[in-house]
Amino acid sequence: MESASMTAPKKSLSWQAHLPDGAPYDPSAQGAGTPLRVWKRHREHDPERICLIDASGQSLSWSEFDEASRRKAEILALAGIAAGHRVLCSSASSLESVLAHAACLRLGAVALPTNTAYRKAELRHVIEDARPSAAIVDDRERARWIKEADPRITVFTPEMEESPTPSHAVELDRSDPQDPALIGYTSGTTGFPKGAVLSHRGLVNNARFYASRCGVDSGSTWINIMPMFHTSGCGMVTLGCLQAGCRMVLVSLFEPRVVLNLIESQRGTIILGVPTMVVALLEAYDARPADVSSLQVVSSGGSMVVGISPECSSPAERGRMITREEKRSWSANISATSSPALAIACFCASLRSS
Numbered sequence: 001m002e003s004a005s006m007t008a009p010k011k012s013l014s015w016q017a018h019l020p021d022g023a024p025y026d027p028s029a030q031g032a033g034t035p036l037r038v039w040k041r042h043r044e045h046d047p048e049r050i051c052l053i054d055a056s057g058q059s060l061s062w063s064e065f066d067e068a069s070r071r072k073a074e075i076l077a078l079a080g081i082a083a084g085h086r087v088l089c090s091s092a093s094s095l096e097s098v099l100a101h102a103a104c105l106r107l108g109a110v111a112l113p114t115n116t117a118y119r120k121a122e123l124r125h126v127i128e129d130a131r132p133s134a135a136i137v138d139d140r141e142r143a144r145w146i147k148e149a150d151p152r153i154t155v156f157t158p159e160m161e162e163s164p165t166p167s168h169a170v171e172l173d174r175s176d177p178q179d180p181a182l183i184g185y186t187s188g189t190t191g192f193p194k195g196a197v198l199s200h201r202g203l204v205n206n207a208r209f210y211a212s213r214c215g216v217d218s219g220s221t222w223i224n225i226m227p228m229f230h231t232s233g234c235g236m237v238t239l240g241c242l243q244a245g246c247r248m249v250l251v252s253l254f255e256p257r258v259v260l261n262l263i264e265s266q267r268g269t270i271i272l273g274v275p276t277m278v279v280a281l282l283e284a285y286d287a288r289p290a291d292v293s294s295l296q297v298v299s300s301g302g303s304m305v306v307g308i309s310p311e312c313s314s315p316a317e318r319g320r321m322i323t324r325e326e327k328r329s330w331s332a333n334i335s336a337t338s339s340p341a342l343a344i345a346c347f348c349a350s351l352r353s354s
Contacts, residue, residue, distance in 0.1 A: 033201055034175055034200035035203060035204050035239055035243070036172075036175060047062050048063060049245070051242065051247065054250045055251055055258060058095060060095060069099045070103075072102075073104075073107040075103075076103060076134065077170045086112050086131065087111055088114050089111050089114065090136070092138060092228075093233065094138075098238060106172040107172060110180045110181060110183055112195075116138075118142075124145070125192055129195060134156065136155075136157070136160075137155060180199060181198060181200045181203050182203060183195045184196050206235060207235065207240040211243055211244040214240075214299055216270060217245075217246065218244060222269070222270050223259060224250050224272075249268065257288070260292065261290060264294075269295060270295070271298055273298075274300065
């Protein structure tokens, strides 16, 4: 006779709730362990596949991503930046800023994404707390504030114009999974912002789990409207795209009409934005519709999110606030609608009725 313990269904642990049904937990990230090793896999598997595109249409293949990020890593190394050094990164989303972030990680340095809206005192706090050796910024005033806070910091633009010929003499991609990769600062709502040290393993798994939960694969096109200094824009979307090997379309400045046009022209399949952004997209869509039929997933968070039924047929359902248990299936509910455009319209109705 079988015991109760043998016949009872196995319960999932609470921390497994974010994984797709039946997906095993793999702390090694399928043997990769670091973003660097994941990128190497993509480059070796399909070097000419496009991985990054900006709003102007400029693009980079995996082989170009590898070479360009190597050049930037060599520039940092020539300036004395080495593994373990911290590099403050504060610039708008662009191909160059993504490459600069990648260069930091490839060199073994620790990226320090910093809000581009920070004023002088806020920048000084982060600099005094994190003690970066270098900074990558796209604003002259911000660069001046950084040098005033610590004249020893070497300041670069994301382009790093003085680009040497790749020598391949600098040793790259040597970080271990447990090594620090990024320091993200809190918003500072309960005091001064505090830095949270994130490992290569933590970043690669967070990106992989999120992309998997959203159903992203190498055939997806992700419209990235989140800023690089934000954990969503950097840790979830940018690294999620580079993890999954899909195309990422970078948007430097959020403009609803520009984003709708990009969804249409690039056949975007997924987008992540805070509810305010999604509402702005919907208002722009109401004013002048665009072809968003390619869109499969709209992911949102950062404030209260309302529950959405796939059919969006019940006003009561549309106005109900989402529960903790439902959060993990919200994106799936969006993509379960018969029409992606209807999914966006339903989300609009949900937000406006709450």
